[in-house]
Amino acid sequence: MTNISNLFFYIIFVFMSNKCEKCIVKKFTGLQALNTEQLKCISDGKVTRTFKKGDIIFDEGDHLKGIYCVRYGIAKLSKLSTNGKDQIIKFVSNGEVLGQRSVIAQEPANLRAVAVNDMDSCFIPKNIILENLHNNAEFTLELLQNLAHELKEADDVIVNISQKPVKNRIAETLIHLEDSFGIDHEGFMIIQLSREDISNIVGTATESCIRMLSELKKEKFIETSGKRIKILERKTLKKLGEGIQN
Amino acid sequence: MTNISNLFFYIIFVFMSNKCEKCIVKKFTGLQALNTEQLKCISDGKVTRTFKKGDIIFDEGDHLKGIYCVRYGIAKLSKLSTNGKDQIIKFVSNGEVLGQRSVIAQEPANLRAVAVNDMDSCFIPKNIILENLHNNAEFTLELLQNLAHELKEADDVIVNISQKPVKNRIAETLIHLEDSFGIDHEGFMIIQLSREDISNIVGTATESCIRMLSELKKEKFIETSGKRIKILERKTLKKLGEGIQN
DNA sequence: AATAATATATGACAAATATCAGTAATCTAT
DNA sequence: ATAGATTACTGATATTTGTCATATATTATT
Numbered sequence: 001m002t003n004i005s006n007l008f009f010y011i012i013f014v015f016m017s018n019k020c021e022k023c024i025v026k027k028f029t030g031l032q033a034l035n036t037e038q039l040k041c042i043s044d045g046k047v048t049r050t051f052k053k054g055d056i057i058f059d060e061g062d063h064l065k066g067i068y069c070v071r072y073g074i075a076k077l078s079k080l081s082t083n084g085k086d087q088i089i090k091f092v093s094n095g096e097v098l099g100q101r102s103v104i105a106q107e108p109a110n111l112r113a114v115a116v117n118d119m120d121s122c123f124i125p126k127n128i129i130l131e132n133l134h135n136n137a138e139f140t141l142e143l144l145q146n147l148a149h150e151l152k153e154a155d156d157v158i159v160n161i162s163q164k165p166v167k168n169r170i171a172e173t174l175i176h177l178e179d180s181f182g183i184d185h186e187g188f189m190i191i192q193l194s195r196e197d198i199s200n201i202v203g204t205a206t207e208s209c210i211r212m213l214s215e216l217k218k219e220k221f222i223e224t225s226g227k228r229i230k231i232l233e234r235k236t237l238k239k240l241g242e243g244i245q246n
Numbered sequence: 247m248t249n250i251s252n253l254f255f256y257i258i259f260v261f262m263s264n265k266c267e268k269c270i271v272k273k274f275t276g277l278q279a280l281n282t283e284q285l286k287c288i289s290d291g292k293v294t295r296t297f298k299k300g301d302i303i304f305d306e307g308d309h310l311k312g313i314y315c316v317r318y319g320i321a322k323l324s325k326l327s328t329n330g331k332d333q334i335i336k337f338v339s340n341g342e343v344l345g346q347r348s349v350i351a352q353e354p355a356n357l358r359a360v361a362v363n364d365m366d367s368c369f370i371p372k373n374i375i376l377e378n379l380h381n382n383a384e385f386t387l388e389l390l391q392n393l394a395h396e397l398k399e400a401d402d403v404i405v406n407i408s409q410k411p412v413k414n415r416i417a418e419t420l421i422h423l424e425d426s427f428g429i430d431h432e433g434f435m436i437i438q439l440s441r442e443d444i445s446n447i448v449g450t451a452t453e454s455c456i457r458m459l460s461e462l463k464k465e466k467f468i469e470t471s472g473k474r475i476k477i478l479e480r481k482t483l484k485k486l487g488e489g490i491q492n
Numbered sequence: 493a494a495t496a497a498t499a500t501a502t503g504a505c506a507a508a509t510a511t512c513a514g515t516a517a518t519c520t521a522t
Numbered sequence: 523a524t525a526g527a528t529t530a531c532t533g534a535t536a537t538t539t540g541t542c543a544t545a546t547a548t549t550a551t552t
Binding site: 087148149151162 | 327329331350357379381383386387389393394397398401407409450488
């Protein structure tokens with residue numbers, strides 16, 4: 001009994017942690033919705049999964065056994081092209097979910113997920129998701145709107161990547177990264193990516209990416225210090241990103 | 247009474263029409279699920295909406311009042327880039343649905359939908375969709391899997407468009423168009439697109455697209471006759487499309 | 493702290509793609 | 523059937539982007 005009670009509070013703690021404020025998990029956590037068996041399943045060391053920078057959370061083609069709700073850290077989702085390059089599709093961070101598409105569609109993962117920093121996540125086993133998909137309308141609707149949003153973003157990426165020159169896409173990417181992950185006390189972006197990662201977002205050769213960053217630096221639109229990047233001319237970059245040619 | 251009865255059979259006819267066999271509408275058509283008011287609403291000339299080749303079904307930014315289930319014909323979904331080019335994101339044909347993302351997310355349309363041929367569709371008003379989203383788990387799940395599939399496709403497009411050269415993307419597009427819409431008795435693809443449309447799928451200049459098609463023609467991989475295109479070397483084109491360089 | 497390994501940077505050049513100009517073919521509407 | 527409009531095609535050239543080589547800086551390892 002005490003055992004179950006402890007477990008209960010532990011799960012409350014995990015779910016209510018401020019890191020997970022927006023986490024989709026809360027949608028079916030009227031915890032009473034979960035039975036003892038499910039609670040046990042989540043608890044046995046499976047609730048929290050931690051990853052170190054560079055760890056592969058799952059790979060293309062993997063059959064996922066559940067979804068990951070990011071509590072702390074950032075993951076990148078990418079797909080290997082036949083030319084050997086890894087196209088980064090999107091980033092996922094605090095309160096966002098990894099792997100839901102594959103679990104919903106009951107298909108192997110289409111993307112690879114890799115930890116950009118050290119990462120903490122809740123793991124929610126597939127069977128709990130599927131059960132809720134059939135019973136919990138609010139939960140399903142939430143997922144639906146989640147995917148609807150992702151789809152819009154993906155469509156936007158298609159347009160940008162195919163129609164805008166590299167420099168504009170890099171400008172846009174920098175703005176987007178700053179908006180998503182914020183800046184530190186010195187004004188540098190929190191997320192630190194290699195030049196290769198940035199080029200894999202933009203869909204260009206690493207050297208081209210570096211060259212454009214150098215240009216932006218010469219034009220005093222950004223400042224760099226190692227991997228760290230600070231945006232100096234936000235408005236100008238934003239215009240550039242929106243396609244107003246430089 | 248007879249009036250209602252006629253209406254009933256009309257709707258049965260529309261929904262059960264072989265054109266709509268796979269139509270998502272069937273998921274909430276246990277017609278008894280709809281009340282008289284809903285039936286009336288669907289009937290008043292709104293069930294069937296026809297469009298002529300080139301008609302804009304809805305435009306970017308439009309607030310959709312419902313979704314369109316394609317009974318006959320093909321629509322293209324595209325988005326205008328800041329550079330003035332129209333990127334085609336996908337095609338929608340028999341039994342597939344238009345506008346669901348916007349209705350689900352309750353957001354303005356992100357894409358423009360244009361009829362590629364003369365088109366016939368069922369129009370399902372938004373309120374019926376939203377009602378079913380809250381009550382009809384099977385329907386919601388179906389939509390969810392629909393979006394999950396679209397998302398995967400969109401991610402694949404991102405990788406292809408950013409990493410493969412134009413010629414390969416054109417090869418892939420031709421294969422995809424033939425697979426989606428089939429061929430006539432002479433072996434020409436059913437769907438007839440302008441060179442500009444094809445270039446807007448591939449994300450390239452129209453002239454580049456034409457040049458590549460000419461190359462494919464010289465290499466005897468395809469044959470053309472006006473807008474009509476026939477694939478001659480399916481395997482080779484497919485390999486090309488998969489990224490095996492030529 | 494020194495060394496190796498890796499990432500970043502830059503130049504020179506090559507390849508891919510876009511743009512512009514002009515012609516030929518096809519479609520559209522009377 | 524024909525004139526006008528649109529679309530398809532081709533060549534010449536410009537621009538963008540990629541590749542290769544090499545140097546410098548940064549990070550990791552002992």
